[in-house]
Amino acid sequence: MLNTTFHIYLISRWKSIAVWSICMIALALVFTAIYDSFKGEFTDMLDNAPKLMEAMLGPFPTDSIISPEIWLGIELYGLLFPIIFAAIAISAGASAVGLEEDSGTIELVLASPISRERIILEKSLAILAQLAIISACLWLGIAMGSFLFPFDVSLSNVLSATITGCIFGLTISYVTLAIQALNGKKGFALAIGSCFVGISYIFYVLSGLSDNLDSLKYVSIFSYYDGPGVLVNGLNATSLIVMVGLSAVCFIAALYAFKRRDIGV
Amino acid sequence: MTTDLPIKIKGFSKTYGASPAVEDLTLMVEKGEVFGFLGPNGAGKSTTIKSLLNFLAPSDGKISIFGLDSVKNSVEIKKHIGYLAGDISLYDSMSGIQLIRYLTRLGRNTNWAYVETLAKNLQISLEAKIGTLSKGNKQKIGLIQAFMHQPALLILDEPTSGLDPLMKQIFYEMVLEMKDMGNTIFVSSHDLNEVQTICDKAAFIKSGKLIGIENIKENFDFSIRRYTVTFDQPVNTKEFTNISSVSDITQSENKLTLTVSGNVSEVLSKLSDLHPVDLSEEDTSLEDIFMKYYEV
Structure with a gap:
């Protein structure tokens, strides 16, 4: 796919991908480095934390010394990683075709013998590649940290949580891509994609605050992500199937919409 | 495939919401033709x-x-x-x-030797970043990417926008070379000289409707001019109303404005009798000519 729309997407974003990849490695190294200093004191801090914080980060541990997996689940995979990934994913989904539509370069591509389906397919694969590179760097950083510092973590579980996070990002990205393909406006897709993530996160938090609101978790993408849970228990097949299924539906919707919509009006 | 008509439009309409942009357009473009597609802004070109x-x-x-x-064969069509x-x-x-x-x-079947020739003729370096280029040089890159695979059908929308007169001349040669190769060119333009120089036929569209199609090379009369004549004092406009080639006569104090279609000798003779102090010709746009021609 060299020098195709797939390649062009990645080339045009290489600086952003490089910066986020370095940030992920740095974050991972910081959190693996400081674990040893906090592992004994952390439970006391969590005992005094408000219920809202637990709803935001997931169930807190009761052990007096927390494991590296739980440490990562609270500090990195509970909120920071999914929020960063959601932001990257929304931008990627809205820009993949939207940037070319806004700038007008899409006409150069569409004037060539390439089908609209192939454009969406290549852009979707490029988004997947972008998210995979950045999430792989997070795993790499943690792996490096486990060798450099006293941080005895299950790298296979970290890999599972990272893959889950990558698919979580992919789902958000494809939701945004489908909105852009339907509407044609990058800004509109950014706004709706952000609302989707924001509302989804509010539902996730509310579902953890009250039993009456528990059913809200089923409509929140954050419930299916559950990075901290995957770090401890390994991959959750049901959650993955839901996210992959939603991604597939959004991808097909993007294909359908982009094929039939007027472009360059 | 390329033995069929390059362009055949039959009853084409396009509406945006409730407002029609193009209504019931029918036209055909023959192989090897340079076909002009003309009309004012917002006409539907x-x-x-x-x-x-x-x-x-x-x-x-x-x-x-x-x-x-x-629609159905879009990908196959774009190879040509x-x-x-x-x-x-x-x-x-x-770059x-x-x-x-x-x-x-x-998927474009690029003729690399031809690309080099185009770049040389248009005097443009292909190594510079496009973002650093002037509007005219970007237009040259645009022309090269359109011509680079010597397509059987070229569709050009305002192709000489931003080009200087010398480059326009080179562009005309590029078009005529393509025509000599048997290729077809469909071009929209506002430039009267351009249409006269390169087009075999031209269609004029206004408010989304086709007004007419003319054979430019053979029988279309471009000689419609609008003059403003200044006199020492107001003149009697009736002096000109009897001249068949004159229309749209207006007078403002001692300035007389009129449109002349075809031969100007009778008008000039009449003006000379009235001893004008100044005479100027207004720029006549292609749209003005067509609108006058079809009286729309």
Whole structure:
């Protein structure tokens, strides 16, 4: 796919991908480095934390010394990683075709013998590649940290949580891509994609605050992500199937919409 | 495939919501023709051109390119098309040669020797980043990407926008060379000289409707001029109303404005008798000429 729309997407974003990849490695190294200093004191801090914080980060541990997996689940995979990934994913989904539509370069591509389906397919694969590179760097950083510092973590579980996070990002990205393909406006897709993530996160938090609101978790993408849970228990097949299924539906919707919509009006 | 008519538009309409952009347009372009597509801003030229390329789907009617349906066979059709957009957007971060390589990877059958010739003739370096180029030089890159695979059908929207007179002349030679090769060119333009120089036929469209199609080379009269004449004192406009070639007479104090179609000798003779102090000719646009010609 060299020098195709797939390649062009990645080339045009290489600086952003490089910066986020370095940030992920740095974050991972910081959190693996400081674990040893906090592992004994952390439970006391969590005992005094408000219920809202637990709803935001997931169930807190009761052990007096927390494991590296739980440490990562609270500090990195509970909120920071999914929020960063959601932001990257929304931008990627809205820009993949939207940037070319806004700038007008899409006409150069569409004037060539390439089908609209192939454009969406290549852009979707490029988004997947972008998210995979950045999430792989997070795993790499943690792996490096486990060798450099006293941080005895299950790298296979970290890999599972990272893959889950990558698919979580992919789902958000494809939701945004489908909105852009339907509407044609990058800004509109950014706004709706952000609302989707924001509302989804509010539902996730509310579902953890009250039993009456528990059913809200089923409509929140954050419930299916559950990075901290995957770090401890390994991959959750049901959650993955839901996210992959939603991604597939959004991808097909993007294909359908982009094929039939007027472009360059 | 390329033995079929390059362009056949039948009953084509395009509406945006409730407002029609193009209504019931029917026209055909023959192989080897340079066909001008003319009209004022908002007439529906770009909508028609974008529909030829399947950027926009027809609301009604049918468009065939080389006998293939413009919507169903869009990918196959584009192997034989070169396109220059009116306000072309290029990838600023690429160089010209990177852009051409990219478009080649997208399926265009690039003639690399011809690309070199085009770049040399248009006096443009393909190594510079497009973002650093002037509007005129970007237009040259746009022309190269449209011509680079010597397509059987070239669709050009305002192709000489931003080009200096010398480069316009080179562009005309490029078009005529393509025509000599048996290729077809569909071009929208506002430039009267351009249409006279390169077009065999021209269609005029206004408010989304086809006004007429004329054979430019053979029987179309471009000689419509509008003069403003200044006298020492107001003159009697009735002196000119009897002259068949004169129309649209207006007078403001001692200034007389009139439009002359065809031969100007009778008008000049009459003006001379009235001893004018000044005479100026206004720029006449192609649209003015067509509107006057069809009296629309």
